[in-house]
Each structure stands twice: as structure tokens, then as C-alpha cells.
Amino acid sequence: MVRASTDMSGGYALPVFPFKRPPELDGHRRRYRVVVIGAGLAGLTAAVDLAQHGIDVVVLDEDNTVGVRGASSRGICYAQRSLEIFARLGIAERVLARGVTWSVTKVLSGDTVLYEYDLARTHTSLQPPFVNLQQFYIEWFLADRFEELKTGEIRWSSRVTGVVAHDDHTVLDVTTPAGDYRLEADWVLDAEGASSFVRETLGLQVSGERTPDRWCITDVRVNAPLPHERWTWVDAPFNEGRGVWQHLMADDVWRLDFQMDEHCDPAVVSRTEVAEARVRKMLGDVPFELIWVGPYFYRTQLLDSFRHRRILFLGDAAHVKSPFGARGGNSGIQDADNLVWKLALVLRGEADEALLATYDEERRAAAQTNIRVTQRSGRFMRPANDAEHLFRRAVLSLAGEHAFARSLLNTGRLCTPHDYRGMSGFGAQGEGVGASIPNLALSERGVTISLMTLAARANGRLMLFVDAACANLDAMLCGLAALPVVVHVLGRDIDAGEAARAQLRLPVAGAALIRPDSHLAAIVERADAANVRAAVARALAQPVLQPEMPI
The missing domain is CATH 3.40.30.120 (Glutaredoxin)
Structure with missing residues (x-):
């Protein structure tokens, strides 16, 4: 179990995992039952799940840490369903102990609260509606849990540089600090992320689009009590009438997402002095410490099929959408939850391989729903034409007094489990x-x-x-x-x-x-x-x- 300092002055301190020389570099060859590419949320969730089933799995990751070195909190909101999966995998207590539990969400226009809802009102699970925690912590807990299970291995600093897909196995070329080697796997789970090397090398078809929306993440430690709630400004007066999200995470760090002008220069808006001025305008005279700043834009992307021969795609390697409603990382975790029990039954001979077709059917439908829902949220937060601007102005003007208008406020429909009815x-x-x-x-x-x-x-x-x-x-x-x-x-x-x-x-x-x-x-x-x-x-x-x- 690797540990690192939690001192975050100047940024996040991430663990460093050692490179271990694989046996293939010394001439040993074997075919592995399952290889997972990518030690992110989806990949590590799948690896831990497979290990709990007693299935030997090799995880390949090109880095030697979790998260992104020197980077931001990334995903932060973990929904009830993901927390339930973590409970089954044995890390829920760590997540709850480190993270911030919340259930109240508010939508604001200027200084006016237009909508407020407490998710706990209809809550029936032993897990809370949401926990906020920087993504690297989740990945860290999953990596530690995988090591505890002592089934399989994570090969850090191991980048996949070649792939050949056969009907009954897959061949991967891997580059490491100690040299290159080749391995074979009965099944490969590709969880590399949005820029999947495997997907691109195989030339698999994806559909999608880029959006003009631009945002800037600003992680700050605030020296003042703020509510443990999700606040969304549709048109924040301190951000030139654009959107802002406010969330508390672990270590007393607040995640602030500022919507930027679509023609902004990302390098300029993420400068330290520019980010500090933006936060100061929001918080006033409240002291704060800047932890990390980074611009981002989003796109939609959907793989035509989540299976190619013996390769199964999950997480951002299969689908990408905007972060509205926490439907990104949570959907990747739920991909793994849907896939692994099916693959485990197939590997044990308790189910036919036809069962894996339901993974593609069910999780592709879930991805389509998530993309559609987040696209609608994106259009509400950044209207694309005069008609959409008119609609949003009407909703904002009526939402304070009329329930029907409050139901039309769309700053991100929060992540819920997909309903597979009819499949x-x-x-x-x-x-x-x-x-x-x-x-x-x-x-x-x-x-x-x-x-x-x-x-x-x-x-x-x-x-x-x-x-x-x-x-x-x-x-x-x-x-x-x-x-x-x-x-x-x-x-x-x-x-x-x-x-x-x-x-x-x-x-x-x-x-x-x-x-x-x-x-x-x-x-x-x-x-x-x-x-x-x-x-x-x-x-x-x-x-x-x-x-x-x-x-």
C-alpha cells in the first residue's frame, strides 16, 4: 500500500507506484484470462470486481500514479449507485470517511434561489445520495483494494503500443522503462479513456461532436464555513452572467467551475492571477488558497459497438459526454458493474458468451440516454440560438413563483441508475x-x-x-x-x-x-x-x- 503526503500546497500530492519487471521481459510467455487497459475509475472498478470473483487479471497503465499528475480534482461527485458498488467492492467506508456527503441541491439566478431540493426526502439506500471526493482518491482506494485481494497485478508504467484482435484472443504490445514485450489475453477490457489507443488503432467507428462551451476548474481551500450543498448559478453576477458550480470536496477544498466565454484563450483564463481575481469576485474578502486551476471543454462521443471480437470497451473509451449531472465517471463505474458479473459467469462456464451481448445493448442505451440528457443541460446553460435564449429567460423569470417552470430548470439532471426495461x-x-x-x-x-x-x-x-x-x-x-x-x-x-x-x-x-x-x-x-x-x-x-x- 503506497502512501504520499496530503500536503496540498502548490497542488495535489499523488502516490507513486513502483515499476515491477514483468516476466515477459525475461522470456516467459503465457496467455492471461483478462487484461484491463487503464487504471482509471472504470478500469480499476472492473479489476477489483474481477479479483473479488477470483479471476486473475492484469491491469496495464502507462503512468505510475492515480489521477493525472499535477492535475485537478477531475471527477468529484459519486452517486448513490456508484457508492453501492463501492460497498460491494469493499471501499465504501474509505470513500465516506474521506469525502463530503451531501443531498441538497440549489439552482440560483443572480442572488435568488430558484429551486431547492433535498435528495434525502426519497432516499431508501444504505448509501447516501452523493459523496464529493477528488477522483484520484477513489482510484487510490481501488488500487489499494486490488492489492489487498492479491489476485492479479497492476503493471504501472506500461503503455500499450500495439494491438491485434483475433476471434479467440487479443495480442498486445507493451512498452515499459525496462523494454518492450508482447502478451496475449483471452479477453481485454479497454478503459483507456476518451483517447483510447486500442479503439483508434482498430479504426472503430465513433459518432459525436465538440461543443463551443468552455469552462475553467478552480480548486480552492476556503477559510470560511460554506454549506455542504450543490449550488449552481445559471447566470452568476460575479462571472459576467455565466454559469458557476460550487462543491465542497475532501481536505476543505472547494471545487468551483466557471463557465467561460466560448472565444476565450484557455491559457489566459487559467493564469493564477486571473483565476484568483475570479474567485475573489465570487467570495469577496473571504481568505482562500488556490490549489489548482485548469481549463476544459467537452465533447460527445459514442462507440458504435462496445465489443470488438474479444475486446470490450467501457468508460470514456466507449462513450464521452459533458460533465453535467455527474454522468461521466459514474457511468464508467456502472459499465464495469454491468460487465464483470457477466464475464465472470462466461469464464467459469456458467453462462454462454451470448450473455456479453447484453452488455453492449444495455450500456450503450445508458450512454445514449446520458448523452441526450447532458446535451439538453448544455443547451440550457449555453443557449445555441435566439429561441433557446428566449426559452431560458422565460424559465428564469417564472421559476421563482411557478413549480412548472422550476421543473424546466436544467443545470444538470443528476446521475441515476439506468432502467433496462424492455431490453x-x-x-x-x-x-x-x-x-x-x-x-x-x-x-x-x-x-x-x-x-x-x-x-x-x-x-x-x-x-x-x-x-x-x-x-x-x-x-x-x-x-x-x-x-x-x-x-x-x-x-x-x-x-x-x-x-x-x-x-x-x-x-x-x-x-x-x-x-x-x-x-x-x-x-x-x-x-x-x-x-x-x-x-x-x-x-x-x-x-x-x-x-x-x-x-
Whole structure:
């Protein structure tokens, strides 16, 4: 476990991970089951998940640290669903201890609060709605967790410089400080980021566009109490009528995002003296320390398919969108959550390779939704024409008094789990089928546990919650013995309160099938072995061999 100073004077202090000479440089050759390219959010989430499944994985990263050396906080807002994934992976407590929990979001025009909402009002998960934490901390915790699991290795200072994709494996060329080598992998997960070398080398098609929107991140330590809330100014008077975001992160550092003129010079707006003047105009006489400044622009980008032969793409290597609503890093984490249990079942021979097609179907649909949602937010924050300017002015003028106008304020629809309703793995739809189930509090023999605890134990297998009142229960359970399913009988070995049972959508004398990524796969009104087997087959993209019964 590598440690570094947390003294942030002059910038962030990041850990340095040592380069270890790989065996290939000494003539040893083997084919690895899984290689992950990129030790960012998506790549490390996938690597830790694979390691928890007991699958040996090699992670390749061209740098020797987390985050970006000398760079900013980058992603900071981690949504409930990502925090639930972190709970399953064993790092949630570290994230909560270091980060800043918040649930209140406000939208302002000038000095007027137009909209305020507390996400805790409708909250049912054991994890909070949001935690703010600099991205490098999350990556650091994931890297430490991977080392704790002692399954596989992270090869730092190892840059992929060549790729050849075959139908049954992939060959990678790797450059290191000690020389170059070649390795083979049954499966490659490409999480390199928006400028993926693998994607570009293979010439895979992407669609997207650049936007004229320009922003400048300014991380400051403020010597004054400020609310632990998300504040968004649509037209901040201290920023020439342009947008501003304000978030508290770890180490008493505030993340301030200032919208810039689209024709600005990035080098000028990010100068120390210019950034300090901008912050001083915002905060007044409040003392502050400048930690980091950096300009950015964003673009949309979507890969035509998230799979190419034995290579699977996730995170920014597969899709890029604007940061509105924290839909960037969170979606990459959720890509890994969707993919790894499926790949684990395939590698263990418990599911057919056809299951991986659902990763492309489901997560590409999620990416399309995120891109569409963030594009609308971007157009509200920077209208593209006179009609959009007129619409925004009307919304701002009416939002103070009219609820319908407040619902039209669009400064970034906050990240939520994607609803896979209607997709191929979910069969006949019941209420809520395809939706994400929050991390519920349950009881096992009088001890409080969580849904994520059960998901971690399931080791990539589906979870079947069965009502103890189910007819012929023992016979049904015997009929499921060969399936990759872990059964929990509510009212016998697991207890759930009324609210938790409602979240599980568990019918009386029936069953609810939940995937390892906690999405509801099926509601089985009449829980017998044939019906459950059919639901499991659909969830695993396998043929339903038995005659179908009503579900």
C-alpha cells in the first residue's frame, strides 16, 4: 500500500507506484484470462470486481500514479449507485470517511434561489445520495483494494503500443522503462479513456461532436464555513452572467467551475492571477488558497459497438459526454458493474458468451440516454440560438413563483441508475422489472446485513428472493440446484421490513430474481422450478428450454 503526503500546497500530492519487471521481459510467455487497459475509475472498478470473483487479471497503465499528475480534482461527485458498488467492492467506508456527503441541491439566478431540493426526502439506500471526493482518491482506494485481494497485478508504467484482435484472443504490445514485450489475453477490457489507443488503432467507428462551451476548474481551500450543498448559478453576477458550480470536496477544498466565454484563450483564463481575481469576485474578502486551476471543454462521443471480437470497451473509451449531472465517471463505474458479473459467469462456464451481448445493448442505451440528457443541460446553460435564449429567460423569470417552470430548470439532471426495461434480458415486464434495487437493509438470523453484502457473497451469480409461503418450496429449490443462482427465502433465512419487501417487488408466495448488479431481472408470480428456470435463462441470454409459464 503506497502512501504520499496530503500536503496540498502548490497542488495535489499523488502516490507513486513502483515499476515491477514483468516476466515477459525475461522470456516467459503465457496467455492471461483478462487484461484491463487503464487504471482509471472504470478500469480499476472492473479489476477489483474481477479479483473479488477470483479471476486473475492484469491491469496495464502507462503512468505510475492515480489521477493525472499535477492535475485537478477531475471527477468529484459519486452517486448513490456508484457508492453501492463501492460497498460491494469493499471501499465504501474509505470513500465516506474521506469525502463530503451531501443531498441538497440549489439552482440560483443572480442572488435568488430558484429551486431547492433535498435528495434525502426519497432516499431508501444504505448509501447516501452523493459523496464529493477528488477522483484520484477513489482510484487510490481501488488500487489499494486490488492489492489487498492479491489476485492479479497492476503493471504501472506500461503503455500499450500495439494491438491485434483475433476471434479467440487479443495480442498486445507493451512498452515499459525496462523494454518492450508482447502478451496475449483471452479477453481485454479497454478503459483507456476518451483517447483510447486500442479503439483508434482498430479504426472503430465513433459518432459525436465538440461543443463551443468552455469552462475553467478552480480548486480552492476556503477559510470560511460554506454549506455542504450543490449550488449552481445559471447566470452568476460575479462571472459576467455565466454559469458557476460550487462543491465542497475532501481536505476543505472547494471545487468551483466557471463557465467561460466560448472565444476565450484557455491559457489566459487559467493564469493564477486571473483565476484568483475570479474567485475573489465570487467570495469577496473571504481568505482562500488556490490549489489548482485548469481549463476544459467537452465533447460527445459514442462507440458504435462496445465489443470488438474479444475486446470490450467501457468508460470514456466507449462513450464521452459533458460533465453535467455527474454522468461521466459514474457511468464508467456502472459499465464495469454491468460487465464483470457477466464475464465472470462466461469464464467459469456458467453462462454462454451470448450473455456479453447484453452488455453492449444495455450500456450503450445508458450512454445514449446520458448523452441526450447532458446535451439538453448544455443547451440550457449555453443557449445555441435566439429561441433557446428566449426559452431560458422565460424559465428564469417564472421559476421563482411557478413549480412548472422550476421543473424546466436544467443545470444538470443528476446521475441515476439506468432502467433496462424492455431490453432482451428481462422478458415479460412486471412493475419495476429492469430497474435498479437500492442497497436495502435486511436481516439474517437477527443480524443486520445489506443487499450489497448478499451480492458480494453471490460471487457473480443471480439472487433469487423467494417468499417462504411459496407452495412446494423445497421441491422448487431442488429444481434450481444446477443454476448459477443463490436463493434467499424471506421469512426463513432472511427477513425484510415492509418497505424493503416492496422495493424487492416480492409477490406473496412468489419470487423476485435480482442480478448481481442489483437490477430486477424478473418477478415470478407463481414460483415453481419451471418458471424460475425460464426467468434465469432469459436473464443469462440463454434459450428457454422448458415450456413457458406465466410470469
